[in-house]
Amino acid sequence: MGFKFAALSLITAFPCALAHGGVLSYLIEGTIYKGWSPYNTPVGQTGIERPWATFDPILDPKSSQLACNDDGTSGALQLTATVKAGSAITAYWNQVWPHPYGPMLTYLGLCPGTTCTGVNANTLKWFKIDESGLINGTVGKGYWGSGKMIDQNSSWTTTIPATVPSGNYLLRFETIALHSLPAQLYPECAQIEITGGGSLAPTAAQLVTFPGAYSATDPGLNIDIYTNQAQVSTEYIIPGPPMYGASVVVPPTSTTMTRTSTATTKTSTSASSAPTGSGTVPQYGQCGGSGYTGATDCKSPFVCTISNAFYSQCL
Numbered sequence: 001m002g003f004k005f006a007a008l009s010l011i012t013a014f015p016c017a018l019a020h021g022g023v024l025s026y027l028i029e030g031t032i033y034k035g036w037s038p039y040n041t042p043v044g045q046t047g048i049e050r051p052w053a054t055f056d057p058i059l060d061p062k063s064s065q066l067a068c069n070d071d072g073t074s075g076a077l078q079l080t081a082t083v084k085a086g087s088a089i090t091a092y093w094n095q096v097w098p099h100p101y102g103p104m105l106t107y108l109g110l111c112p113g114t115t116c117t118g119v120n121a122n123t124l125k126w127f128k129i130d131e132s133g134l135i136n137g138t139v140g141k142g143y144w145g146s147g148k149m150i151d152q153n154s155s156w157t158t159t160i161p162a163t164v165p166s167g168n169y170l171l172r173f174e175t176i177a178l179h180s181l182p183a184q185l186y187p188e189c190a191q192i193e194i195t196g197g198g199s200l201a202p203t204a205a206q207l208v209t210f211p212g213a214y215s216a217t218d219p220g221l222n223i224d225i226y227t228n229q230a231q232v233s234t235e236y237i238i239p240g241p242p243m244y245g246a247s248v249v250v251p252p253t254s255t256t257m258t259r260t261s262t263a264t265t266k267t268s269t270s271a272s273s274a275p276t277g278s279g280t281v282p283q284y285g286q287c288g289g290s291g292y293t294g295a296t297d298c299k300s301p302f303v304c305t306i307s308n309a310f311y312s313q314c315l
């Protein structure tokens with residue numbers, strides 16, 4: 001894919017088929033769950049991941065495959081993992097994931113009824129529970145969520161927010177590669193049942209469909225990382241809706257930022273009286289959260305907003 005682009009040959013040193021892939025397994029509370037193996041026979045395959053057919057990326061953001069890859073329907077021996085709200089899930093991509101430029105995103109879609117098995121992923125409303133875009137440096141030369149994924153043994157760990165209502169969900173991990181245009185989208189889905197959940201439902205603005213959530217003209221997808229401008233720009237807008245849980249607005253001071261664990265259970269949407277405008281963190285950039293030590297002041301007119309205990313962003 002994309003080998004006609006001159007710049008790509010500098011980055012991709014191995015054949016196309018090896019340069020793509022997807023999520024092959026999951027780790028949930030100490031248990032490893034098999035994903036899907038697209039190049040093995042489907043007969044007898046059993047796991048929590050929805051089946052998918054090839055390592056190739058999806059290049060059309062309006063493709064029906066964007067929900068759970070091709071074809072993303074339940075397998076004959078489909079399993080569902082039980083996960084306690086507030087616990088972590090790690091997804092493992094094929095080693096070594098080759099594309100270090102682009103964001104990581106994780107979504108949940110609530111299934112109607114008592115199981116996701118048989119539910120068409122295109123009918124779900126999805127909300128974003130985790131995202132990582134340009135972490136530092138510039139668009140052209142910086143450190144991205146997907147670079148961090150590679151550094152983490154080609155894996156990504158997402159915490160299911162404790163506030164998410166219990167129920168059956170499709171969990172959609174996605175990595176987007178920006179080394180060529182059009183952008184390469186790599187989504188896969190797993191079936192999980194969340195137990196012990198909270199009562200904070202996503203807002204209408206946080207809910208999207210796949211396809212529907214993205215467009216080829218989104219600034220986070222229609223982006224050329226090889227331009228001169230990209231070598232100096234530090235702004236990147238992650239595609240998709242605002243993050244789930246980002247409804248509590250707090251002043252961007254470090255003392256307030258540490259109070260995230262209590263704030264996430266509130267549903268207040270009252271506007272902050274915090275000053276804005278003097279900061280450096282762009283829209284959707286991280287500005288706080290447990291363990292975060294970077295810049296906390298948002299660019300005008302954005303306000304540092306808690307997503308969860310580990311993440312606040314400028315909205």
Ligand SMILES: *[C@@H]1O[C@H](CO)[C@@H](O)[C@H](O)[C@H]1NC(C)=O
Nearest residue numbers: 135136137138142143144148
């Ligand atoms: C970017 O972040 C990574 C990981 O935190 C770090 O290793 C690297 O030194 C940072 N680079 C810059 C330019 O700050």
Ligand SMILES: *[C@@H]1O[C@H](CO)[C@@H](O)[C@H](O)[C@H]1NC(C)=O
Nearest residue numbers: 025092093094095153154155
């Ligand atoms: C790295 O990922 C592989 C799966 O791709 C897994 O089997 C292995 O245990 C992981 N290694 C570590 C140190 O986590």
Ligand SMILES: [Cu+2]
Nearest residue numbers: 019020021099
């Ligand atoms: Cu690839």
